[in-house]
Amino acid sequence: MAGNLWKPYSRVPLLGWFFGALVAVTLERLAGAPLAQFLGLQKIPVLFGFSDMLKTPVSIPNVLLYLLAVYVVPAAAVTRLGASPANGIAAALYRFPMAVTAAVHLALLYAVLHVWAGASDYRVLVLRLTLIAVMLTLSLNVINGYMGEFSCSHPGFMALGAYCASVLTIGLFVDAELFGAASLSPALGRFLFPVALVLGGLLASFGGLFVAIPSFRTRGDYLAIISLAFLFIVKSLIENLEFVRGPRGLSGQPDWADLPTVFLWTVLCVWSVNNFVRSTIGKALNAVRDNEMAADAMTVDTRKTKIAAFLFGAFWAGVAGGLFAHVMRYVNPGNFGIQNLAEVLAMVYFGGLNSVYGSIVGAVSISLLGEALRPLEIFKWIIIPLLLILVMIFRPTGLIAFRDLDVASLLKPKANPGEGG
Amino acid sequence: MTLPVLQVRNLSHDFGGLRAVRGYNLEIGSGQIRGLIGPNGAGKTTIFNLITGIYKPSEGEIFLGGKKIDGLPPHRIASLGVSRTFQNLLLWRHMTVLEHVKMARYSKIRYGWLGAFFGTSARHREEAGIEETALHLLDRMGIRHLADQVVLNLPYGAQRRVEIARALATEPGILLLDEPTAGMNPEELAQIMEIIRRVHGEFGMSILLIEHRMKVVMELCETVQTLDFGAVIAEGTPGEIQNNPRVIDAYLGRERAE
Ligand SMILES: Nc1ncnc2c1ncn2[C@@H]1O[C@H](COP(=O)(O)OP(=O)(O)OP(=O)(O)O)[C@@H](O)[C@H]1O
Ligand SMILES: [Mg+2]
Numbered sequence: 208m209a210g211n212l213w214k215p216y217s218r219v220p221l222l223g224w225f226f227g228a229l230v231a232v233t234l235e236r237l238a239g240a241p242l243a244q245f246l247g248l249q250k251i252p253v254l255f256g257f258s259d260m261l262k263t264p265v266s267i268p269n270v271l272l273y274l275l276a277v278y279v280v281p282a283a284a285v286t287r288l289g290a291s292p293a294n295g296i297a298a299a300l301y302r303f304p305m306a307v308t309a310a311v312h313l314a315l316l317y318a319v320l321h322v323w324a325g326a327s328d329y330r331v332l333v334l335r336l337t338l339i340a341v342m343l344t345l346s347l348n349v350i351n352g353y354m355g356e357f358s359c360s361h362p363g364f365m366a367l368g369a370y371c372a373s374v375l376t377i378g379l380f381v382d383a384e385l386f387g388a389a390s391l392s393p394a395l396g397r398f399l400f401p402v403a404l405v406l407g408g409l410l411a412s413f414g415g416l417f418v419a420i421p422s423f424r425t426r427g428d429y430l431a432i433i434s435l436a437f438l439f440i441v442k443s444l445i446e447n448l449e450f451v452r453g454p455r456g457l458s459g460q461p462d463w464a465d466l467p468t469v470f471l472w473t474v475l476c477v478w479s480v481n482n483f484v485r486s487t488i489g490k491a492l493n494a495v496r497d498n499e500m501a502a503d504a505m506t507v508d509t510r511k512t513k514i515a516a517f518l519f520g521a522f523w524a525g526v527a528g529g530l531f532a533h534v535m536r537y538v539n540p541g542n543f544g545i546q547n548l549a550e551v552l553a554m555v556y557f558g559g560l561n562s563v564y565g566s567i568v569g570a571v572s573i574s575l576l577g578e579a580l581r582p583l584e585i586f587k588w589i590i591i592p593l594l595l596i597l598v599m600i601f602r603p604t605g606l607i608a609f610r611d612l613d614v615a616s617l618l619k620p621k622a623n624p625g626e627g628g
Numbered sequence: 629m630t631l632p633v634l635q636v637r638n639l640s641h642d643f644g645g646l647r648a649v650r651g652y653n654l655e656i657g658s659g660q661i662r663g664l665i666g667p668n669g670a671g672k673t674t675i676f677n678l679i680t681g682i683y684k685p686s687e688g689e690i691f692l693g694g695k696k697i698d699g700l701p702p703h704r705i706a707s708l709g710v711s712r713t714f715q716n717l718l719l720w721r722h723m724t725v726l727e728h729v730k731m732a733r734y735s736k737i738r739y740g741w742l743g744a745f746f747g748t749s750a751r752h753r754e755e756a757g758i759e760e761t762a763l764h765l766l767d768r769m770g771i772r773h774l775a776d777q778v779v780l781n782l783p784y785g786a787q788r789r790v791e792i793a794r795a796l797a798t799e800p801g802i803l804l805l806d807e808p809t810a811g812m813n814p815e816e817l818a819q820i821m822e823i824i825r826r827v828h829g830e831f832g833m834s835i836l837l838i839e840h841r842m843k844v845v846m847e848l849c850e851t852v853q854t855l856d857f858g859a860v861i862a863e864g865t866p867g868e869i870q871n872n873p874r875v876i877d878a879y880l881g882r883e884r885a886e
Contacts (some may be wrong), residue, residue, distance in 0.1 A: 479746065482745055482747040483744050486739075486743070486744040486747075486751065486755065487731060487733065487734060487737060487755060487758060488737060488739075488740075488741070488743075488744040489744055490723065490727055490730070490731055491731065491734060493722060494720050494723070494731050496720075496722075497719075497720035497721050497723065498720055498721075500702075500714075500718060501714065501718035502703075503682070503701070503703045503706070504702055504703075504706055504711070504712055504714075505706060505711075505731055505732040505734065505794060505795075505798060506706040506707040506732060506733075506734045506798050507703055507731065507734045507735075508703050508734070509703065515741065519745070
């Protein structure tokens, strides 16, 4: 029965799902508010109604009704009815170079996110932070999953990127009292922001060297401790640097990390990580993880491989840090501590080791869950770890571990346009 | 006379107080198969580890085609042309058969880090070439149908073949095989011997073979060295070795006694 209901959907190409989602979010923009009012809700449920349901349990049926009417039914209907045209379009697109096909899909995905998030500032904020979490998780997965080292230094790399980018943007483009008058016009800043982010990433990469070099000789627990020490060193370094205002933190970053910017950087990160881990050079990370001696004997330069993994992972953590600083427009050393580490580690191990899909799923689900469970306050920190323990028991390597993300097969039409439907 | 492919001169190695290899010499010419036998703990694997750079010799020198290689890091020695298999099968548990063989092309890759991160067209071309070479090798080893399997799930005999295919993918000048028939049933044994013969015939490879089974040594090797307590106690054709009283005493006798 359920199988029969699902069957038509197995032939829907990714494009078809995007169409369905786009219709649903557009519908919400047009009719969400009146519907919410009609159902007696104060406003539209911001994050799929989790917090509304937790705060006022009597509203549960109405919230569910809202979700059905706005998201589930329209999306399901459009996706199903649109399956064959979607397949037709997907097939036509598939004949173009992969870059074009991918760009169209990404544009559609962005449209869905943009329309959905447009309903409230809170959604925009959560979405940007979630995308940044995806970058962090993926970059940590390169080191902890693909290369199998247990590195704890990620928030440290993130802090380096965040502070480097902030110092550059505030110092050069904002008239902050700390750094004196701005020397460059803010109009230029929009274009130089990517440069600031990349420089932040490179500084983080440089920091990565301090963990990469010890990793030549140690593995496992010892490296975990070294990397943790690195995190604390970075944190206390920043706390004691007066020119970035020590523990008081840096504020006043320009508002340049808007949704399209964060989205583009996330795409770039996912794309380059996926390229890397699927190349033979990138698979050397797996060889080093699974057996270093054999990797060496098969001509793999294991030191170069380790350095590359740490520098590459740290780079993206640094870029993510720079974006984070410009989303929050305030950072202090406390942002980059053990709690942050625990969150990113949870996302990596929950989503799945050695998997781009896994990192995306892990980052999105833990981020959204964290937001949704916010009304529970302290209980949030009981529920999330419990969930993690459950996953570790039933799927020790995470939800979607050891799966390659093959873009070409992801974007393929699922049936010939003629026979679809 | 042409230069030997591999030349080892007066090699010794100490583990703490234990002298595991003492004054070992070897010269292998192009296309020769040489055997290395000896009781457990004689130092055979240690010699392989010394040649491949896993250990740095306490004394002695190693030359590959006249070039001194002792002291170089293992991956350099491997890319210069010394390849090997491991006594206890060191495969990469999460990787597929095809990925194993492709990985051994690592030192030949030219597209570099930028190609790896940004997927340039040069990289795609090169990766396609690597894949073709790898599939061709799998074909020769008779395991092409297993290309997409994760090695962990394969039977022992197939895992041995993966190791040999992987070792060949580095395009070595000499192949070191460390007990390639260990733990095999008679059928697998016949197959692996056929493969070694084919590798020798088709690739014209020089091979140094550590082996416990006299039958294998007798059939495959031109000359054999017998090692005991780290030193060579006898050297000669398999026939001579088998009848050498010192060998019988040190090795064959002991084995019979077991
Ligand atoms: N890493 C090491 N550290 C200390 N001692 C070692 C090490 N590796 C080997 N040995 C010792 O060196 C000696 C030679 O070992 P090796 O593994 O070379 O023997 P082998 O001839 O390969 O034996 P087998 O037939 O059992 O494989 C043994 O006494 C062994 O215990
Ligand atoms: Mg041995």
